[in-house]
Structure formats: C-alpha cells, structure tokens
Amino acid sequence: SQQGEEDPQALSIQEGENATMNCSYKTSINNLQWYRQNSGRGLVHLILIRSNEREKHSGRLRVTLDTSKKSSSLLITASRAADTASYFCATFGSSNTGKLIFGQGTTLQVKP
C-alpha cells in the first residue's frame, strides 16, 4: 500500500525556476527520504531527514518535515533540464525490516 499522497502529481517549469513538491504520510516515522527516478530507470537516494529535524539542505535541495502535519516538502532551487525526473518520498514500514513505503510521486519536467 502507498504511504500517502504527493502533490502535485505533475509539475512543469522553466530552467532556472524553483520546484516544490509535497508529500504526506500516514504513520509515525523515524525518518523520511526522497528519491529521484529518471525515466524507466532505478531510484537514486537524494536526501534523508530525521523526525527530530525540521529542515535539511543538500546542494540545491532543501527538505522540510512537519511531523505534526505528517508532511514533507522537497524544494529544488535553480532547476536544470537534468532535474527532469519523478520524485518520490518514502518512509520505512517498520524499523526492523527496512522496507520502504513510497508515495505516488511527482513528475517534474524542466524545460530548457
């Protein structure tokens, strides 16, 4: 079963603009992760934010986490055409198994 909703489902922007994607989840978490998937390929881990963190940065990525609202956002600043991909948030189903539960994803298109 999917963990929650991602919003928007699709996003189209011009190169240089910022892109913001949102994710909601259902259960309590220890951490939340964001992954990128280029068309028809495997997933690449982008960033992890722990439940006691509110914001985290990595290069052009900024992730926020609001555990009271069970939501997270991913901001990509100064987007590039190479950022075109699908982005998924994921949480662990349980701390013992390590299995990931993914959202439905946001498809981002960055136009050159």
Add this chain to the structure above:
Amino acid sequence: DTGVSQDPRHKITKRGQNVTFRCDPISEHNRLYWYRQTLGQGPEFLTYFQNEAQLEKSRLLSDRFSAERPKGSFSTLEIQRTEQGDSAMYLCASSLLTKSYNEQFFGPGTRLTVL
C-alpha cells in the same frame, strides 16, 4: 550506476509463461529487497532477505511468485503462469544493516511486459 545490477533489463512474455529475474546486490550488503512498480505509481514492497533468509513477504506476492537468495548473494524472482496484471517494473535494492538507518541502493529494474 549504484552497483546493483539486474538482468534482464526488459522481458516480453506471453500470458501463462514463467519468467525469472536476477538481481546482483552490492557484494557486502546483507539485505536485499524486491519492489514492483506499475506505471505512474511509486514502488511497492514485495519481499526482502537478510542474508539467505526471506524474512517478509507482501500480500502482493501471490503463490505464483517465488524469490530466493540461495547463498546470501544474488537473488532470483520467479513468476509462474504470468498474467497481464504482472506487467510492471521489478526493482531490486540492497542495503547493509547497521545500527543506524540503512540506505537502499536500487538497481535499474527489469521491465516485464505480459502479452
């Protein structure tokens, strides 16, 4: 390239045929996961191994599905009597169980099309 490989990358089969996929994880990783992803959806967990032991299976994994990791290294996922609903991308991931969180590294996936 994450270091996780999957073979084949694409498989087209007719309904009712059996198919087998292989996953080679990063060599020192003791956990291996299989996920299934249909078009427009996020990956869904199927099963996972810790070393050679299969420790959890999703309800998505019907009796027609079987997975093995015989020596705690590579893994195979077999689907018997394939159905059109089995058409999907099958993703494998591996991780190293440590005291802290274990990052999963994904392979490129095997795309299955059942005609």
